[in-house]
Amino acid sequence: MPRRLTVVLALIPLLVLALASCGVTRGDEGEGLHRIRMMVPNSPGGGYDLTARTAVKIMEETDITGRVEVFNVIGAGGTVAMARLMNEAGNDDLMMMMGLGVVGAMYTNGSTDRVSDATPLAKIVEEQEGILVPADSPFQTVGDFVEAWKADPSSVTIGGGSSPGGPDHLFPMETARTVGVDPTAVNFVSYDGGGDLLTALLGNKISAGTSGLGEYVDQIEAGQVRVLAVSGAERLPGIDAPTLTEAGIDLQFTNWRGVLAPPGTPEDVRAQMVAALTELHGTDEWKEALVTNGWIDAFETGPAFEQFLRDQDARVESTLTELGLV
Secondary structure: OOHHHHHHHHHHHHHHHHHHOOOOOHHHHOOOOOOEEEEEOOOOOOHHHHHHHHHHHHHHHOOOOOOEEEEEOOOHHHHHHHHHHHHOOOOOOEEEEEEHHHHHHHHHOOOOOOHHHOEEEEEEEEEEEEEEEEOOOOOOOHHHHHHHHHHOHHHOEEEEOOOOOOHHHHHHHHHHHHHOOOHHHOEEEEOOOHHHHHHHHHOOOOOEEEEEOHHHHHHHHOOOEEEEEEOOOOOOOOOOOOEOOOOOOOOOOEEEEEEEEOOOOOHHHHHHHHHHHHHHHOOHHHHHHHHHHOEEEEEEEHHHHHHHHHHHHHHHHHHHHHOOOO
16 A cells, blocks of 8 residues: 555544534543533524623633524514424524513413423523613603603503513513503503614504613613613612612612523433523623623523422413413
8 A cells, every 4th residue: 555545544544533523522431511502582682682692702702502593483473493493392402581571471372381481591691671762852760750650541552572471561460550540451561572672662563671781781871761760679789760769660670681502402401401500500701791781691401490490470461361361
């Protein structure tokens, strides 16, 4: 055999190893995750999308995982994505970012799937809601907004980036009840994610929007939208707006986001996924992201998160039944 061919053949195993090592992490050596997918149940630019892409970017850059494919499955407030998750039962390479909005969408869209039927991995953040208006809105304070709302609920159009049953819908309904507006009289328009809601706000198609504020940081700083009030117990750093309680409205409300895997995910894979999310939670980069986006650290795994999902199913079903939506 010619010497040149002998050398080439000898190098082939080394070449194969080199190619296999491209994108390899500790996971490929049995200690963590191989390549995985992260599904986002609404449009790009929304809260789920921002949370998922932030988490994935940090996990990749800190070598917690290898490459993670992030993709959006849009439709029915997360119902379409949830159906896909359930249909991938037993697959060991899929996670889905989700939260309160997906819980509600299952009920309002008539799905028999429940988030508690999937494989729970972790609750990762909570987030305050805010009441947002366009920069040129006549409402200068949340008091102005409530006064107009009580006078004629139908004249105040409120948009939210989640379907009925989601946080952007439940928050104005609970606010209405608290200030004396009949929740069934609220003129609510549902948008599929924060990106679509922002377009409606900037185009003055709605009077106000209710949403988490992390996805609107740039627009708030630029003065394109204003925040009339936030829904948590304390003011948000960098947001010049009172809490509802400070404004005389006796209500606190927070949204949350977590991560699921398909039902039937092998236990060893589930453990690796939970370990990766736990490691993400401990990074300085994630702690910085919490501050930047106004997220509240709410990390929870295991039986506690499983029970939390069951409680959320019951809570949302009760509220929607009261509103006559299920």
